[in-house]
Amino acid sequence: MSDGKRIGLYPGTFDPITLGHLDIIERSAGLVDHLIIGVSNNPAKNPLFDLDERIKMVERETAFLADKKGIAVEVRSFNSLLMTFVEEIGASVILRGLRAVSDFEYEFQMTAMNYQLNPNVETVFLMADPSLQAIASRLVKEIAIYDGEIEKFVTPTIRDDVLTKLGKK
Numbered sequence: 001m002s003d004g005k006r007i008g009l010y011p012g013t014f015d016p017i018t019l020g021h022l023d024i025i026e027r028s029a030g031l032v033d034h035l036i037i038g039v040s041n042n043p044a045k046n047p048l049f050d051l052d053e054r055i056k057m058v059e060r061e062t063a064f065l066a067d068k069k070g071i072a073v074e075v076r077s078f079n080s081l082l083m084t085f086v087e088e089i090g091a092s093v094i095l096r097g098l099r100a101v102s103d104f105e106y107e108f109q110m111t112a113m114n115y116q117l118n119p120n121v122e123t124v125f126l127m128a129d130p131s132l133q134a135i136a137s138r139l140v141k142e143i144a145i146y147d148g149e150i151e152k153f154v155t156p157t158i159r160d161d162v163l164t165k166l167g168k169k
């Protein structure tokens, strides 16, 4: 930790950022002195939006936090092992959102492995807001591909980005 400040990392693919992510970001920001949103390159997941696009979307969608709530978040990309990135940025806490039992198995295993790699870093889970817990980036994309309405899951600007990317606008 640098100068006694608690740095938290919220990592994800954010392909694209959803209202569920934004809720976790806002709540996480209240738990740490400085929140870094880590956008994972993750080519294995074959993202719809490339890394630069995802970073710009996260920056744009979180700008209101600084304007309206005085919460400054930093957006960084990473292409390495999560724990390597955590050490590089001096974070002491990893923040994750938990939607359902289905998230739990994977997160439980990953947290245990990360703890072996660096026991000084704690992973903190925030329960998804019940009204947002069904939202997943993967489903947002699937719904949009089949011409379903995604306005309840993402901001209007992200909705535009998804429709444009899919050639539906």
Ligand code: ADP
Residues within 6 Å of the ligand: 011, 012, 013, 014, 015, 018, 019, 020, 021, 024, 095, 096, 097, 098, 099, 103, 127, 128, 129, 132, 133, 134, 135, 136, 137
């Ligand atoms: P990853 O590839 O790391 O799963 P995601 O972008 O899918 O990246 O998710 C990043 C984090 O946000 C994960 O901890 C995930 O559980 C959480 N998350 C995703 N959607 C929601 C939601 N609707 N509510 C709460 N947390 C969520």
